[in-house]
Amino acid sequence: MSAHTVSKLRKGEKGVIKSFSDQAMSLKLLEMGCLPGCEVRLDAIAPFGDPICINVGGCYSLSLRLNEASVIELE
């Protein structure tokens, strides 16, 4: 079974970041405050199902494309 990722969350569902599967993307995500151990929640899905908006650690809302979200693996 493939890893559980942010792109597989349902609306309102929460998860805790475990790791990233893409190195270049992981740096960007780290710099934007998505750290391993940080709780994320899927807040909104754009009308065509992509991009999505996640809440990061209760602090702020980040919008990303599904392929970007699939890099974030959850525990």
Added chain:
Amino acid sequence: MKQGNIKVALVGNPNAGKSTLFNSLTGLRQKTGNFPGVTVEKKSGTFRIAGIDAPVTLVDLPGTYSIYPKSKDEAVVMDILANPKHPDFPDVVIVVVDASNLQRNLLLFTEVSDLGLPCVMALNMLDVAQSMNLTVSAVQLAMQLNVPVASINARTGVGIDKLKEAVKQLLEVQKKPELRYFYEPKKEEIALIGEVKQIYNLQNDYVALQYVCQHDNFSFLEQPARTRLDKLIEKYGFDENHFLATETVARYEKIKPIVSKAVKSSGATEQPYWTRKLDSILLHRVWGYVIFALVLLLVFQAIFSWATFLSDIVDGGAAQGIEWVKSVLPEGVLNDLITDGILAGVAGIIVFIPQIAILFALVSILEESGYMARVMVIMDKLMRRFGLNGRSVVPLISGVACAVPAIMTTRSISSRYERLLTILVTPLMSCSARLPIYTILIALVVPSTQVLGFFSLQGLVLFGLYFLGLFGALASAWLLSLFIPRNEPSYFMLEMPSYKLPRWGHVGFMMYESVKSFVLEAGKVIMAISIVLWVLSSYGPGDRMKKAEQTTLTKMSNAPQEEVDAAVASARLENSYAGQFGHFIEPVIRPLGYDWKIGIALLASFAAREVFVGTMATIYSISGDSEDVPTVKQRLLQEKDPETGAPMFSAAVCASLLMFYVFAMMCMSTIAVVYRETHGWKWPLIQLAYLMVLAYGAAFVAYQLFS
């Protein structure tokens, strides 16, 4: 203490309140320009600190999440901070930190601090943190980070004096305290750092590491220096990607305990209620688009109805002004040059100011409030299909007013590739200068009947033309994306700011800036071309114009004065250089159904599209108010094709002209701004060529279909 020419730089995350603080500090003492050597917008200004005689220069550096750049704009930050010889190199850096998202904001702070620059932290958004049940202690932060911290509210101006005081104290420090690095280099990095420091005579470990990681972004390093650094990387087996990831993680390890000491939470952390509530509506699969459509409708209403009202006043005033100047100046060539050349050019520029001002005020309100970020989200998937990005929406909407400021707004698109595509297709959005042309041509051939009871057929055709422009823009983006290789992955990743009320001062300033850029950028070109056109249409080879005038005068000796004047103007124009040009290009435009007269109007509309109508009026020797649409329309209806005797402005010719103007890159100012934004002639020429082919093809097809 250093006196005179003190420079302070503002650094911070996007949405941390950097620009607001910049405005609070400098007030109206600010200007925008470019950073030397790059087309990245630079905002600088001055402010006063009590006890320092000379005004202090403040530079607002582009917002960034870290000192490792993800876009051209962000690269400027390190290009300045790593180069003490740079004219903008700061004496003190103010790092603006968003207290409601402290952990992430401190990443950038620790990076800047490690560069060894004197830093002050401006702790902003404490009120937002409060509303999220967070209390942030500035004292704790100052102690933990060993840095002066000023609690501020950039919006209200609270704490600004303390911030200035902290800057002043840093300037007074005689001897730099020893730097405590937040990131301590690993064993395997120390030897490399040592060698780089020695070669480039550097004092700071972290700056040396930046030479290693970012030398390709450093404009102050020559090619041999870059090659040498590449060799060093090879020699020490330095893995940049691995280093970046471990460095960032190591920094967060340091930051975490600091944050937990400085931040006290009194309940669950949650975003402000209104932001969540509004997002559930504005990003909704149905309501999201309904509201966006309504917002667009409002924007169009503003540009085409409210702004037109103002434009008409400006236009009328300008026409009267020109008449007045014409009457007071002594008659002659100089009078003609000033009134018909220079002042006509000025009038052609100022008539667009209301539309541009209103559009950019609206765009700025949408951006300030946080709504624009949501529009980018709901449009991203659609835009991506065509090789663009959700961020391309702003330039495309702005293109409806004028392509020149619209192309400047593409700077916020971080991917160079997507930015280039957006620049290439933005001129296809029908700008406001095309409206008079559309209006008159539609009035000529489309009957003013109602469809389904309440839609005017003419209105529907006009709407169709705008839609065709949008369709053309998206289709061209898709086609171009097949030919231009994508050299970098596409990112979206966008922070959604919480909703805020717009700051009206800032909206006003944005409006002023876009009007200024239009007047200075587009205005220069329109002006120059107006004068050239005046020369081309006022002078002709040899004495042809004089002879034509004589012939007309003898032929029409019994006609009323007004008609004679109009006929003379028309005969003179036919024999001028512009008229010659019209005849010259006639074979090329004949397949589109145009004659030499339309050729002159096409040439004239290179300056600015709206010149088309006025030129048509002159060519067809229309007396009286030449801008009056019904008059021009009546005259054009009578015009006969000299070869066939059929009406010249047939449905086929009008359709062909409409297609031509929907697709053609007919405006020199746009070419000029694309040249500036893409650093060279390659892209503006490619753009000109593809749009010409498109316009010619569409006009040809339209003419053949309708005739």
